[in-house]
Amino acid sequence: MYEHILVAVDGSELAHKGLEHGLVLAKALDADITVLTVSEPMHPDSVRAARLAGLDNIVIDYNRQLESLAKERFEVVEGRARDHGIEVNVVHKIDESPAETIVRLAKARDCDLIVMSSHGRRGIQKILLGSQTSEVLVKASVPVLVIR
Incomplete structure (x- = not known):
């Protein structure tokens, strides 16, 4: 049914539930699995302020910190994959739009299912946040399994 599953994680407890669903599906279907985490780049105003303060390498340092956090996150992901007896590909991207990055990577890797979690916010919370x-649901051309 599904041959390559993309699971989007952000390090939250809810994202771990999405990861577990993705891992179980990948194992049951003998599918490849890619786990993606997306970090937002440093805000341009922060970059300008840091440079004015004489911190020229601030973006490089910030990106290194993001990579370090992603590495920690992926250690957990890889451990859970081992527990399920499967191999997992991990990808970290730095991008302003996590949703667009998820959709782009799914297409680039020929994924036929995206698994992600949602807090299920409604009303004004959804508009504000x-x-x-x-x-992803609007932009993806493949099925999206949403874990609440």
Whole structure:
């Protein structure tokens, strides 16, 4: 049914539930699995302020910290994959739009299912906070399994 599953994680407890669903599906279907985490780049105003303060390498340092956090996150992901007896590919991207990155990577890797979690916010909370899951649902050309 599904041959390559993309699971989007952000390090939250809820994302771990999405990861577990993705791992179980991949094992049951003998599918490849890629786990993606997306970090937002440093805000341009922060970059300008840091440079004015004489911190010229601030973006490099910030990106190194993001890579370090992603590495820690992926250690957990790889451990869970080992527990399920499967191999997992991990990808970290730095991008302003996590949803667009998820959709782009799914297409680039020929994934035929995206698994992600959602807090299920509604009303004004959804408008104010936005919803990466909603955006993926609108933009993805493959099925999206949403874990609440």
